[in-house]
Amino acid sequence: MTKLWQERLRRHQLDQFKYLRLIFNDNFVLAFIVLIGALGFWYSNLLGTIHHQLMLGKPIVILLLFLAVQVGGIATLMEDPDSTFLLVKEKEFYKYFKAAKNYSVFIPIVTLALANFLLSAFASRAAGMRIADIVLVAVGLIVYKLGFLNVNLMALYGRDHFGNFSMKLVSNLILIVSLILSVYSFSPLMVIVGVIYYLFLNMRVKTLETSGQLQWKYAIETENQRMFRIKRFYNLFTDVPGVNSKIKRRKWLDWVYKFIKPSNNNTYLYLFARGFVRNNEYIGLFLRLTIIQAIMLCLIDSFYISLIVEMLFIYLVGFQLKPYFKEVMQNLMQRLYPISGKMKIALFTKLSTVILGIQWIVSALAILYKFGLSINSLIIIAAGLLVLIFVNYFYMPRQLKKYLD
Numbered sequence: 001m002t003k004l005w006q007e008r009l010r011r012h013q014l015d016q017f018k019y020l021r022l023i024f025n026d027n028f029v030l031a032f033i034v035l036i037g038a039l040g041f042w043y044s045n046l047l048g049t050i051h052h053q054l055m056l057g058k059p060i061v062i063l064l065l066f067l068a069v070q071v072g073g074i075a076t077l078m079e080d081p082d083s084t085f086l087l088v089k090e091k092e093f094y095k096y097f098k099a100a101k102n103y104s105v106f107i108p109i110v111t112l113a114l115a116n117f118l119l120s121a122f123a124s125r126a127a128g129m130r131i132a133d134i135v136l137v138a139v140g141l142i143v144y145k146l147g148f149l150n151v152n153l154m155a156l157y158g159r160d161h162f163g164n165f166s167m168k169l170v171s172n173l174i175l176i177v178s179l180i181l182s183v184y185s186f187s188p189l190m191v192i193v194g195v196i197y198y199l200f201l202n203m204r205v206k207t208l209e210t211s212g213q214l215q216w217k218y219a220i221e222t223e224n225q226r227m228f229r230i231k232r233f234y235n236l237f238t239d240v241p242g243v244n245s246k247i248k249r250r251k252w253l254d255w256v257y258k259f260i261k262p263s264n265n266n267t268y269l270y271l272f273a274r275g276f277v278r279n280n281e282y283i284g285l286f287l288r289l290t291i292i293q294a295i296m297l298c299l300i301d302s303f304y305i306s307l308i309v310e311m312l313f314i315y316l317v318g319f320q321l322k323p324y325f326k327e328v329m330q331n332l333m334q335r336l337y338p339i340s341g342k343m344k345i346a347l348f349t350k351l352s353t354v355i356l357g358i359q360w361i362v363s364a365l366a367i368l369y370k371f372g373l374s375i376n377s378l379i380i381i382a383a384g385l386l387v388l389i390f391v392n393y394f395y396m397p398r399q400l401k402k403y404l405d
Contacts, residue, residue, distance in 0.1 A: 001089065001092045001093060001095045001096040001099075002095055002096070002099055004096060005077070005096050005099040005100060006099075008077040008079075009077065009103060012075075012077055016230075019234040022234075023234065034308055034312055035308075035312060037308075038305045038308045038309060038312075041302065041304075041305055042300055042302060042305050043118075045301065045302060047121050047122065047125055050122075050125040050126050051125075053125075053126065053127065053128040054126040054127070056126075057122070057123070057125075057126030057127035057128070058127040058128075058129075058183050058184060060122075060126070060127075061119060061122070061123045061126075061127050061129070061183060062176070062179045062180060062183055064115065064119060065115065065116070065119070065137070065141060065179060066172075066175060066176055066179060068111055068112055068115035068116075068141070069108075069112065069141055069144065069145055069148070069175060071107070071108060071111045071112075072104065072107045072108035072111060072145070072149075073104065073149070073152050073226065074097070074100050074101050074104045074149055074152045074153060074156075075100060075103065075104050075223070075226065076096075076097065076100050076156070076219060076222070076223045077100065077223065078219050078220045078222075078223040079220070079223075080220055080224075082216070082220065083216035083217070083220060087216075090214050093214055094208055097153055097156060101149050101150075101152075101153055104149060105146060105149065108142075108145045108146075108149070109142055109145070109146075112138065112141050112142050112145060113138065113142070116134060116135075116137070116138035116141070119134075120134045127183065129183065129187075132187070133182075133183075133187035134187075136182075136187040136188050136190060136191055137179075137182050137183065137187055137190045139190075139191055139194075140178075140182065140188075140189075140190025140191040140192075140193065140194040140195075141190060141194065142194075143191065143194035143195055143197075143198050144175060144178075144190070144193065144194035144197055144198065146198055147194065147197045147198035147199075147200075147201045147202070148171055148197075148201075150198075150201040150202060150204070150205040151167050151168055151171055151201065153205055153208070154167065154201075154204065154205060154208065155167075155168075155215075155218070155222075156214060156215060156218065156219045156222075157208050157213055157214055157215060158213060158215045158218070159204075159207075159208065171197075174193065174197065178190055178193040178194075232281075256273065256277060257270060257273060257274065260273060267337055267339055268337070268339055268343065268344050268347040268348070269347040269350060269351060271328065272324075272325075272328065272347060272348055272351045273351055275324070275328060276324065276351065276355070279324070282320075282321065282324050285317070285320055286317055286355060286359070289313055289316060289317050289320075289359075290313075290317070290358075290359045290362055290363075292313075293309060293310070293313040293359070293362075293363055293366075294362050294363060294365075294366040295366075296309050297309060297310065297363055297366035297367050297370060298366045298369055298370055299370075300370070301370075303371075303376045303379075303380070306367065306370070306371075306380050307379070307380050307383055310363055310367065310380050310381075310383060310384040310387075311383050311384060311387045313359070313363070314356055314359060314360060314363070314384050314387045314388055314391070315387055315391060317355070317356060317359055318352060318356055318388075318391035318392065318395070318396065319391075321352050321355065321396075322396070322399055322400065325348050325400050329344075329404065341401075341404040344400075344404070345397055345400045345401060345404070348396075348400060349392050349393070349396055349397060349400075352391070352392050352396060353388070353392045356388045356391065356392065357388065360381075360384050360385060360388055363381075363384060364381045364384070367380050367381055368381075
């Protein structure tokens with residue numbers, strides 16, 4: 001079973017590297033570096049405004065650390081045919097899952113270490129915690145998370161219950177209580193609780209080795225859901241086989257199409273607009289980025305960071321619309337319409353202009369709310385408009401022509 005895990009892991013890593021290579025292209029890396037720099041500058045300015053301990057400082061630290069512990073689970077790499085072809089190996093699967101658990105500890109540990117590192121300055125200033133306290137809490141959380149992975153392993157065998165209570169629920173209650181006591185009074189408590197919790201679950205999980213009661217359906221469905229979430233993220237940047245967006249009617253948005261004149265020249269504009277409104281992936285992406293951008297612009301005081309956020313988010317939405325055009329072009333039935341490729345690009349660009357225009361108006365309102373009617377706000381709004389024009393009339397047409405070619 002260990003050999004089976006190694007083979008699947010090798011195949012899985014090759015598959016992930018293929019998509020990561022496509023995602024981390026020059027455009028994404030540049031946008032990511034700029035965004036991280038802007039957030040870092042904003043965080044630095046925020047810390048500069050904190051001169052004494054805040055009443056909500058410790059609750060915020062507790063909440064963020066609790067959420068950080070929830071990141072990561074066991075990547076089992078189970079496949080649908082396993083329940084049929086590997087049923088006879090059921091009792092040997094414990095070794096397979098043990099190897100999977102050892103592989104899965106990397107992301108939770110890195111996440112917790114990074115979260116504690118980034119929070120350390122805020123925890124010191126706003127929550128009044130000492131560096132030693134922050135380090136002890138971080139170590140305790142990492143040990144606790146290693147134990148928590150055993151809960152995921154026990155769930156695969158249907159053993160994740162304390163009487164009538166879910167072990168995950170009980171574990172989270174223990175975690176939140178331990179965090180509160182550690183942050184407010186005795187920081188070594190998190191280490192003590194983490195070690196006891198880890199040892200306790202380690203003893204319980206060893207009984208699974210001889211149980212042979214693997215919950216095949218749950219194990220396979222859980223892994224399929226995990227992989228679907230990963231592929232759905234990859235699908236934002238490139239085409240991923242097997243990832244289909246959900247379609248919803250959204251009858252209440254039918255009034256949007258009344259602005260499209262029913263003529264032969266607007267055939268594809270109507271098609272693109274209908275698809276965008278009904279497609280959960282693209283309309284969801286647009287709404288999420290627009291809302292996040294508006295919230296950030298309402299909170300950020302720095303002119304330069306607001307300028308970067310305004311330009312970056314408009315570019316990102318425009319960049320993410322490209323795969324939608326390719327998705328429509330791959331449908332062979334659309335070729336029945338006697339519309340030239342040049343007209344298709346022009347109509348898609350028209351839709352893109354409307355979408356980015358809505359985003360630009362929302363962001364402009366957020367900027368005016370924060371900076372008022374000033375030179376700074378006008379410069380930021382004008383910069384966003386320039387990015388909109390660049391994306392729709394210079395960048396987008398050239399990129400879409402490649403899909404038609």
